[in-house]
Amino acid sequence: MAYSEKLIDHYENPRNVGSLDKNDPEVGTGLVGAPACGDVMKLQIRVNDAGVIQDAKFKTFGCGSAIASSSLVTEWVKGKTVDEALTIKNTDVANELNLPPVKIHCSVLAEDAIRAAIADYQKKRGLTPAAEPETVQGDRAELLEKGILKSGL
Amino acid sequence: MNIPIYLDYHSTTPVDPRVLEAMLPTFSRDFGNAASKSHAYGWRAEEAVEAARADVARLIGASPKEIVWTSGATESDNLAIKGAAQFYQEKGKHLVTCKTEHKAVLDSMHALERQGFEVTFLAVEKDGRVDPARVAAALRKDTILVSLMHANNETGVLHPIEEIGRITRQAGVLFHCDAVQSIGKVPFDVERMNADFVSVSAHKMYGPKGVGALYVRRKPRVRLVAQMDGGGHERGFRSGTLNVSGIVGMGKAAQLALAERDAEAVRVHALREKLRLGLLAELDLISLNGSLEHRLPGNLNVSFAYVEGEALMMAIKDVAVSSGSACTSASLEPSYVLRAMGISEDLAHSSIRFGLGRFTTQEEVEFVTRLVVDKVKKLRDMSPLYEMVKEGVDLSRIEWANPH
Numbered sequence: 001m002a003y004s005e006k007l008i009d010h011y012e013n014p015r016n017v018g019s020l021d022k023n024d025p026e027v028g029t030g031l032v033g034a035p036a037c038g039d040v041m042k043l044q045i046r047v048n049d050a051g052v053i054q055d056a057k058f059k060t061f062g063c064g065s066a067i068a069s070s071s072l073v074t075e076w077v078k079g080k081t082v083d084e085a086l087t088i089k090n091t092d093v094a095n096e097l098n099l100p101p102v103k104i105h106c107s108v109l110a111e112d113a114i115r116a117a118i119a120d121y122q123k124k125r126g127l128t129p130a131a132e133p134e135t136v137q138g139d140r141a142e143l144l145e146k147g148i149l150k151s152g153l
Numbered sequence: 154m155n156i157p158i159y160l161d162y163h164s165t166t167p168v169d170p171r172v173l174e175a176m177l178p179t180f181s182r183d184f185g186n187a188a189s190k191s192h193a194y195g196w197r198a199e200e201a202v203e204a205a206r207a208d209v210a211r212l213i214g215a216s217p218k219e220i221v222w223t224s225g226a227t228e229s230d231n232l233a234i235k236g237a238a239q240f241y242q243e244k245g246k247h248l249v250t251c252k253t254e255h256k257a258v259l260d261s262m263h264a265l266e267r268q269g270f271e272v273t274f275l276a277v278e279k280d281g282r283v284d285p286a287r288v289a290a291a292l293r294k295d296t297i298l299v300s301l302m303h304a305n306n307e308t309g310v311l312h313p314i315e316e317i318g319r320i321t322r323q324a325g326v327l328f329h330c331d332a333v334q335s336i337g338k339v340p341f342d343v344e345r346m347n348a349d350f351v352s353v354s355a356h357k358m359y360g361p362k363g364v365g366a367l368y369v370r371r372k373p374r375v376r377l378v379a380q381m382d383g384g385g386h387e388r389g390f391r392s393g394t395l396n397v398s399g400i401v402g403m404g405k406a407a408q409l410a411l412a413e414r415d416a417e418a419v420r421v422h423a424l425r426e427k428l429r430l431g432l433l434a435e436l437d438l439i440s441l442n443g444s445l446e447h448r449l450p451g452n453l454n455v456s457f458a459y460v461e462g463e464a465l466m467m468a469i470k471d472v473a474v475s476s477g478s479a480c481t482s483a484s485l486e487p488s489y490v491l492r493a494m495g496i497s498e499d500l501a502h503s504s505i506r507f508g509l510g511r512f513t514t515q516e517e518v519e520f521v522t523r524l525v526v527d528k529v530k531k532l533r534d535m536s537p538l539y540e541m542v543k544e545g546v547d548l549s550r551i552e553w554a555n556p557h
Contacts, residue, residue, distance in 0.1 A: 008467075011464075011467060014535065017534070017535050019540065031537065033553075034553030035498075035499035035502075035538055035548065035553065036497070036498035036499055036502075036553065037498075038461055038478060038487070038498075038499070038502035039461075040537055040538055041537070042537035042540075059535055059536060059537040059540060060535060060536070060537065061459055061460070061461055061536045061537060061538045061539075062461050062464060063461050063463040063464050063467075063478070064463060064464050064467040066461070066464070067464055067535065
């Protein structure tokens with residue numbers, strides 16, 4: 001498959017790979033996708049009191065497009081307010097990376113990861129989530145115990 | 154080393170320089186049509202075609218008269234399956250194959266289903282092999298043909314073809330074997346296998362693309378309805394001017410395979426094992442797909458858990474391999490071969506097929522081992538699943554929402 005230069009750059013030099021402390025009250029975690037589909041994204045954001053996303057980290061199991069999409073959105077959300085970050089759409093991701101049609105679902109997952117991370121953060125802060133993610137998996141007691149998934153996710 | 158290093162020998166093989174040399178005169182001095190009976194150009198071409206026919210026949214223990222030239226394995230599979238079904242349909246309309254066959258076989262079967270034939274698609278065992286007892290159990294009074302491959306193109310797993318051939322022969326059912334991946338790599342003998350039809354391809358054994366053969370048994374004689382009508386070439390089995398250049402190349406490739414196959418198998422197997430053991434020594438959570446014992450010497454199909462196959466292929470772009478990942482196909486479904494073996498979807502997504510062959514070197518295998526180990530580690534550092542597993546989360550107990 002022929003990929004754009006931007007996509008390959010994000011894949012080969014992914015930005016912001018890693019994890020934030022999921023128990024930190026300033027951190028929101030989104031985990032979307034499913035292993036059977038070949039894509040799982042974990043996106044984490046650190047939000048300050050002013051509601052600005054100061055840091056973002058990701059880990060992704062998935063194809064090159066999935067990794068590049070996650071890398072791109074970590075760059076995009078940084079420095080944005082939570083409300084601004086929610087305006088990022090999958091089509092923005094798909095256009096920026098020039099995703100081939102069969103890879104559009106990667107950008108859908110990336111948008112959903114942002115929504116999931118923000119929803120998690122907002123719930124932690126006792127706020128009503130502004131948007132519910134669509135593809136977050138139901139968690140199990142064990143996951144909650146390990147703190148990988150937060151209550152309500 | 155030539156970058157990218159070619160480890161996709163199941164997909165196709167480079168033409169052996171000796172094959173190319175044998176072919177060259179057919180593009181200039183010896184350009185004749187093998188069907189021209191009235192002049193020396195035709196006679197020379199016919200002579201070359203018949204010599205090649207003998208070479209291919211010798212490689213599989215057949216008589217030259219039992220070799221029909223085709224355009225390749227897909228045509229051979231179509232001709233054997235549809236041709237036999239159409240010829241013997243008065244006798245019965247039931248056929249047997251298995252779920253891990255090549256699409257050329259599966260889709261020929263589906264085409265027959267649409268014409269009113271009934272097909273049993275056998276399951277395979279976890280190791281990728283079909284149990285001969287399942288074949289025996291599937292046979293009915295109206296079964297006319299069993300079609301099973303010798304070696305699988307994804308996993309290199311070898312079916313117990315000899316046992317299956319005994320069963321079909323005893324039951325009086327015709328046996329077609331797609332032996333495209335195995336011929337020239339491991340011994341194949343039409344008598345020992347009791348095969349009635351065998352599909353062979355040139356470009357899988359260091360010959361050119363676009364030429365293949367179908368073995369059609371003469372004793373006891375089996376029949377076919379031709380799928381290509383025309384000048385009645387190939388004793389009416391396959392009309393069309395012969396691809397003399399391709400056929401000469403295939404003959405030379407068969408000659409070389411017969412002379413060098415056994416020594417080559419030992420060498421390639423040693424390289425394959427070096428790769429397999431090298432990966433196992435450095436990486437945890439990797440699994441071999443399919444039987445190790447019953448496998449082509451040059452095949453290694455492994456799943457690197459928690460790393461997606463296409464992402465890994467992009468990471469090791471200096472190596473030409475293929476993956477069972479859905480992301481490498483247009484359908485977004487992971488490999489049906491691995492799924493039929495009971496391998497979970499996520500491990501199918503994580504599979505890589507390495508195919509080693511005649512021109513693979515020790516140096517290349519060492520380079521590939523280091524590269525794959527590095528990149529799998531890097532991608533696992535990036536994998537949320539690997540992180541969760543390392544933290545002790547049992548992924549199988551997670552309810553993943555919105556599958557697909």
